[in-house]
Amino acid sequence: MTRWLLLYARSRQVPVAAAVVLVVVAGFAALAPAYGGPRFAAFAAAVGVAALATGLAGHDRALDRTAAFGWPPRRAAHLLFGCTFIAALLLAVDVITDPIAPDAFVLRNVVGLGGLAALGALLLGSQAAWALPIGWTGVTLVVPPGDDHWLSRLLSWPVQPVDTTSATITAIVLGCTGLLGYSLFGCRR
Numbered sequence: 001m002t003r004w005l006l007l008y009a010r011s012r013q014v015p016v017a018a019a020v021v022l023v024v025v026a027g028f029a030a031l032a033p034a035y036g037g038p039r040f041a042a043f044a045a046a047v048g049v050a051a052l053a054t055g056l057a058g059h060d061r062a063l064d065r066t067a068a069f070g071w072p073p074r075r076a077a078h079l080l081f082g083c084t085f086i087a088a089l090l091l092a093v094d095v096i097t098d099p100i101a102p103d104a105f106v107l108r109n110v111v112g113l114g115g116l117a118a119l120g121a122l123l124l125g126s127q128a129a130w131a132l133p134i135g136w137t138g139v140t141l142v143v144p145p146g147d148d149h150w151l152s153r154l155l156s157w158p159v160q161p162v163d164t165t166s167a168t169i170t171a172i173v174l175g176c177t178g179l180l181g182y183s184l185f186g187c188r189r
Contacts, residue, residue, distance in 0.1 A: 045109040105162045150166075
C-alpha cells in the first residue's frame with residue numbers, strides 16, 4: 001500500500017505541487033500584514049489551488065486505464081486531500097500572522113476554487129486546469145463586488161463577505177460539481 005501511494009504521488013507530481021503550495025503560502029504570509037484582505041486571500045487560495053490542479057492527471061493515461069481498480073474514489077481523495085492541505089496552510093497563516101480573512105471565507109474559497117480546478121481538469125486537461133481558478137479570481141479583481149446586480153454577485157463570489165448566501169451557494173455548487181465530474185470522468189485526454 002505504501003509503495004502504491006508513493007508511486008501515485010510521484011506520478012501526480014504531488015511533491016512538487018506541495019512544495020510550490022508551501023512556497024506560495026509562505027510568500028503570502030510574508031505579504032499578509034501589508035496587503036491582507038478579501039482579494040488577497042482569494043488570490044492566495046487561487047494560486048494554491050492552481051498548483052494542485054497541475055497534478056490532477058498522471059503522465060500515462062493508457063497506464064491509468066489498465067489499472068485493476070476504480071479511479072473515481074482515488075480522484076476524489078486526491079482532490080479532497082489537496083484542498084484540505086491548501087486550506088490548512090492558509091488557516092495556519094491566519095494563526096501565525098494577522099488574519100487575512102475569516103476562516104469561513106478561506107474555506108469557502110478553497111472549496112469553490114478547488115471545484116473550478118477540477119472542472120478545468122475535466123474540460124481543459126490537467127496542464128490548463130489552473131486557468132479556471134486563476135481566471136475567475138482575476139475577474140474578481142476587475143468586477144466590483146457590489147450587490148447591485150446578480151451577475152456581479154455571481155462573478156465576484158470569491159471576494160464577497162462570508163455572510164453572502166449567493167457566494168456560499170456558488171462555491172458549494174462549483175465544489176460539488178467539480179468533485180463529482182472530475183471523480184467520475186477524470187481529466188480531458
